[in-house]
Amino acid sequence: xxxxxxxxxxxxxxxxxxxxxxxxxxxxxxxxxxxxxxxxxxxxxxxxxxxxxxxxxxxxxxxxxxxxxxxxxxxxxxxxxxxxxxxxxxxxxxxxxxxxxxxxxxxxxxxxxxxxxxxxxxxxxxxxxxxxxxxxxxxxxxxxxxxxxxxxxxxxxxxxxxxxxxxxxxxxxxxxxxxxxxxxxxxxxxxxxxxxxxxxxxxxxxxxxxxxxxxxxxxxxxxxxxxxxxxxxxxxxxxxxxxxxxxxxxxxxxxxxxxxxxxxxxxxxxxxxxxxxxxxxxxxxxxxxxxxxxxxxxxxxxxxxxxxxxxxxxxxxxxxxxxxxxxxxxxxxxxxxxxxxxxxxxxxxx
Amino acid sequence: xxxxxxxxxxxxxxxxxxxxxxxxxxxxxxxxxxxxxxxxxxxxxxxxxxxxxxxxxxxxxxxxxxxxxxxxxxxxxxxxxxxxxxxxxxxxxxxxxxxxxxxxxxxxxxxxxxxxxxxxxxxxxxxxxxxxxxxxxxxxxxxxxxxxxxxxxxxxxxxxxxxxxxxxxxxxxxxxxxxxxxxxxxxxxxxxxxxxxxxxxxxxxxxxxxxxxxxxxxxxxxxxxxxxxxxxxxxxxxxxxxxxxxxxxxxxxxxxxxxxxxxxxxxxxxxxxxxxxxxxxxxxxxxxxxxxxxxxxxxxxxxxxxxxxxxxxxxxxxxxxxxxxxxxxxxxxxxxxxxxxxxxxxxxxxxxxxxxxxxxxxxxxxxxxx
Numbered sequence: 114x115x116x117x118x119x120x121x122x123x124x125x126x127x128x129x130x131x132x133x134x135x136x137x138x139x140x141x142x143x144x145x146x147x148x149x150x151x152x153x154x155x156x157x158x159x160x161x162x163x164x165x166x167x168x169x170x171x172x173x174x175x176x177x178x179x180x181x182x183x184x185x186x187x188x189x190x191x192x193x194x195x196x197x198x199x200x201x202x203x204x205x206x207x208x209x210x211x212x213x214x215x216x217x218x219x220x221x222x223x224x225x226x227x228x229x230x231x232x233x234x235x236x237x238x239x240x241x242x243x244x245x246x247x248x249x250x251x252x253x254x255x256x257x258x259x260x261x262x263x264x265x266x267x268x269x270x271x272x273x274x275x276x277x278x279x280x281x282x283x284x285x286x287x288x289x290x291x292x293x294x295x296x297x298x299x300x301x302x303x304x305x306x307x308x309x310x311x312x313x314x315x316x317x318x319x320x321x322x323x324x325x326x327x328x329x330x331x332x333x334x335x336x337x338x339x340x341x342x343x344x345x346x347x348x349x350x351x352x353x354x355x356x357x358x359x360x361x362x363x364x365x366x367x368x369x370x371x372x373x374x375x376x377x378x379x380x381x382x383x384x385x386x387x388x389x390x391x392x393x394x395x396x397x398x399x400x401x402x403x404x405x406x407x408x409x410x411x412x413x414x415x416x417x418x419x420x421x422x423x424x425x426x427x428x429x430x431x432x433x434x435x436x437x438x439x440x441x442x443x444x445x446x447x448x449x450x451x452x453x454x455x456x457x458x459x460x461x462x463x
Numbered sequence: 464x465x466x467x468x469x470x471x472x473x474x475x476x477x478x479x480x481x482x483x484x485x486x487x488x489x490x491x492x493x494x495x496x497x498x499x500x501x502x503x504x505x506x507x508x509x510x511x512x513x514x515x516x517x518x519x520x521x522x523x524x525x526x527x528x529x530x531x532x533x534x535x536x537x538x539x540x541x542x543x544x545x546x547x548x549x550x551x552x553x554x555x556x557x558x559x560x561x562x563x564x565x566x567x568x569x570x571x572x573x574x575x576x577x578x579x580x581x582x583x584x585x586x587x588x589x590x591x592x593x594x595x596x597x598x599x600x601x602x603x604x605x606x607x608x609x610x611x612x613x614x615x616x617x618x619x620x621x622x623x624x625x626x627x628x629x630x631x632x633x634x635x636x637x638x639x640x641x642x643x644x645x646x647x648x649x650x651x652x653x654x655x656x657x658x659x660x661x662x663x664x665x666x667x668x669x670x671x672x673x674x675x676x677x678x679x680x681x682x683x684x685x686x687x688x689x690x691x692x693x694x695x696x697x698x699x700x701x702x703x704x705x706x707x708x709x710x711x712x713x714x715x716x717x718x719x720x721x722x723x724x725x726x727x728x729x730x731x732x733x734x735x736x737x738x739x740x741x742x743x744x745x746x747x748x749x750x751x752x753x754x755x756x757x758x759x760x761x762x763x764x765x766x767x768x769x770x771x772x773x774x775x776x777x778x779x780x781x782x783x784x785x786x787x788x789x790x791x792x793x794x795x796x797x798x799x800x801x802x803x804x805x806x807x808x809x810x811x812x813x814x815x816x817x818x819x820x821x822x823x824x825x826x827x828x829x830x831x832x833x
Contacts, residue, residue, distance in 0.1 A: 375695075377717060
């Protein structure tokens, strides 16, 4: 059954901050599928709603955040958005684990690493003996490349990279099938970031969990994710395989975001990024929220809200843009095929 | 063996000849370290013997990881802290202090959310330096403020706005405008875009490039992001553990890195063009700077470390026109004892060059792609 492959199925999710007329729509009508063993990258700038979406599906959203519509099914059974405390307790950490951005804030500074591992195991595996917990904790630490004797260390005795590794190890403590990572490497140096991403890939291949990887760094996601969903101002604007987004984006925002990352090789050329600033969620422009910054905007973009994600390229990818509804002429930059892009890349001097 | 100081490498770039506007000569900063495990006299060797020159109408990037001393270097150049040793030269002469120096050299900080005072509007932020330096007053003030805003591509209407009304990019533009108020010749930008949203970073970087081209500013761009350094800067200097280990024209340094640490940094940087996952050569973390490693500070991590690397600090050596690297691998007349590998090389590690052959360009990651 192929539907079994979808571990988390989000449909029509809407999240507001605040109530009534003053509410800020942080996530609007989001659809997302996370499949078994997949790394799904969720890209977006600050305020795009990417973290809010993750917090909503794990029910970690704090007031004034309110889920106003939609569903999020885990393994096509439990609706995470309506599950009661008992059901959530069964799923959290056992099936869905979370790694937060700032390990400094997520680890308790006055407890040793070992105690924090053992707390997780005591709470979720009450049958485990003390010795088993100790052994499992050591095994987890070594899995992320930290010697087991660091269990007696306190968070301040570890470097930033080690603390983030500890966070990943605790998330994996109960063999979850889904790990949600919110900017797990943003605060780290590139070399440490690369080491952690390598370890993550190896662990994913070994343990088979799926990852929802939230990051503002599209160039990083293009490298490590299987597929990517791009968010802008609370909406998903494009969804496709990582190489399709990187080689041949369909939404003008994805294209602009890609041209905001200077390349590491090839000729040095002037780049423009995206003009303007991300919109204020309290004061959204009419029509498509991206139209004031979009070089391809036409009348419809200014008046009508953007379409839902439209199936493109024989259903392999989706973009929410009026340019692709079949009535408008699609500019060449947004109609590239992956093959075009590859030949254009290798044609230039390296 | 030819040894050229790194400052000559920087000015060989061609952005301008003659005396650099601002120059660091052997700049060193040791911070006192206090802790129960450290001796009373212990110091953090934050910046060690740095040679750097900022030519007029040129952007020099200092690239390094956190703790490499790049921000300390910017602060030393801004004379916010006193060097332990070495000197800062302005136009080739000993730099003046305080206000006279501030007229020539200005610093832009990383976080525009905290570098602007939330209770004052843009007009106040820009008027203060103009008044304090006696550059404008009375009715000139508004003209001068409008002109400053124009130089950073903001409309005069922004003068009345408060920081909370501005986006991150606009705030950083105001911070840059404030630094430009006394028409300095040098702008020191310490991670000016790392706190900004991805889509507006290029706008601020392009503004810096504009200021270089239009006003001939000498700009120091401190960053951890080597791709943006390659994009913006004319010259890149790579720092590791308080020392500049490689410098040269930016495309040259990134396409054909000569120092193993630069190679590591480049292989770790995100690069969607990469076909295969990179193999990192030199894992681990930067050293403790209270007791830095002997010799080359990178040798404990270096996949090519030789006996000499642990004994003696390598000097900067010209490896290509304008590009110099402080690495023993580029020194040809080492004895057999000196060039003995310090440890068994990892299986995937390939030496930069065969030992005991004549000088040749080391194989960089850029060339492997072909």
